Amino acid sequence: MDTSFGATAPYTVGIEEEFQLVDSDSRELSPAVDAVLAAGNGTKLITSELSQSCVEMLSPVFSTVAELAREIPGLRREVAGLAQSGGVALASSGTHPFSDPTGQPLNESEHHRRVEEEMGWVARTQAIYGLHVHVAVPDGDEAIRAMGMLSRYVPLLIALSSNSPFWRGEDTRLASTRIKIFEIFPRSGLPPTFRDWSGFERHVETLVASGSIPDYSWCWWDVRPHARFGTVEVRALDAQTNAAYTVSLAALIQCLVATAADHAPEDPLLTAENKWRAARFGMDATFYDFAANREVTARDMTRSLVDELRSVSQDLRCEAELAGIADILERGTGAELQRAAFKASGSLTGVVDYLISNTASA
Numbered sequence: 001m002d003t004s005f006g007a008t009a010p011y012t013v014g015i016e017e018e019f020q021l022v023d024s025d026s027r028e029l030s031p032a033v034d035a036v037l038a039a040g041n042g043t044k045l046i047t048s049e050l051s052q053s054c055v056e057m058l059s060p061v062f063s064t065v066a067e068l069a070r071e072i073p074g075l076r077r078e079v080a081g082l083a084q085s086g087g088v089a090l091a092s093s094g095t096h097p098f099s100d101p102t103g104q105p106l107n108e109s110e111h112h113r114r115v116e117e118e119m120g121w122v123a124r125t126q127a128i129y130g131l132h133v134h135v136a137v138p139d140g141d142e143a144i145r146a147m148g149m150l151s152r153y154v155p156l157l158i159a160l161s162s163n164s165p166f167w168r169g170e171d172t173r174l175a176s177t178r179i180k181i182f183e184i185f186p187r188s189g190l191p192p193t194f195r196d197w198s199g200f201e202r203h204v205e206t207l208v209a210s211g212s213i214p215d216y217s218w219c220w221w222d223v224r225p226h227a228r229f230g231t232v233e234v235r236a237l238d239a240q241t242n243a244a245y246t247v248s249l250a251a252l253i254q255c256l257v258a259t260a261a262d263h264a265p266e267d268p269l270l271t272a273e274n275k276w277r278a279a280r281f282g283m284d285a286t287f288y289d290f291a292a293n294r295e296v297t298a299r300d301m302t303r304s305l306v307d308e309l310r311s312v313s314q315d316l317r318c319e320a321e322l323a324g325i326a327d328i329l330e331r332g333t334g335a336e337l338q339r340a341a342f343k344a345s346g347s348l349t350g351v352v353d354y355l356i357s358n359t360a361s362a
Contacts, residue, residue, distance in 0.1 A: 163334025
């Protein structure tokens with residue numbers, strides 16, 4: 001398998017943000033990605049995804065998360081401007097509060113047609129929106145080590161990023177509805193455990209030889225190595241309404257990858273128990289520390305982890321951005337803020353108004 005590990009300095013960061021395209025009048029999802037891409041006139045900043053009601057922003061590679069923090073407001077405003085030129089508004093959250101996801105047209109590229117042919121109806125459920133964070137690592141073995149360690153923290157990352165409480169016009173009572181919808185896909189969820197890069201390659205080669213997948217990119221786990229980019233990629237996060245939350249989550253992930261050797265992996269079957277708690281309760285979850293045989297609240301775990309990572313955040317020059325995790329605890333997750341917006345406005349249309357007004361704000 002060809003790889004790009006080591007092509008950039010270790011721990012550089014890039015993000016992919018999947019945004020909703022929303023009709024400016026009805027606030028329903030709008031299948032307008034082709035018009036938005038046309039407005040971009042070939043820009044590499046945006047691309048399409050499976051649903052025509054989604055546009056994905058591809059950030060540059062940043063040496064530090066502090067650079068990402070400086071640039072992301074402008075990048076979002078640029079995408080919002082392209083959306084406006086395409087006749088729609090831009091909104092960011094893990095799910096649209098009331099549009100029917102299965103009613104959204106799918107893109108017709110060769111890749112997306114193949115996904116639809118393989119997945120059938122499942123593909124039509126996937127009008128969902130994620131944040132993907134890439135951190136560069138020097139080699140494949142380091143990618144596998146980081147993947148195993150990050151898997152242990154997937155529940156906490158889901159809790160912190162939870163931003164999809166509404167779906168098809170209802171409050172699901174989940175903090176992250178999106179993560180449960182995505183688990184319908186094959187090869188999603190927590191990744192298998194691999195000892196090294198060779199083990200991962202053998203796994204992918206077996207799946208390709210069996211005709212199950214065309215290549216490794218069809219392994220859609222919560223965390224995966226991305227050979228073409230030379231990164232480890234975290235895919236479990238809901239898209240964030242607040243750009244500052246995106247930045248702080250990227251800082252947390254970067255620090256975890258940089259300290260992968262200090263964090264032992266965990267049995268995925270045990271981690272899955274905490275993952276459910278995170279999807280259901282967000283930052284109100286209580287996790288079970290299987291190594292210490294005790295319960296710990298998501299908030300206490302977050303505070304302890306940020307304290308533990310403070311030293312490496314100084315080395316990576318993202319101390320302020322990592323400290324921003326405290327703002328999520330104090331202000332509330334995206335899911336909590338959406339529910340507050342619903343309470344204040346009395347309608348799910350009001351929630352979409354909130355999402356639009358806060359997605360590309362300074």
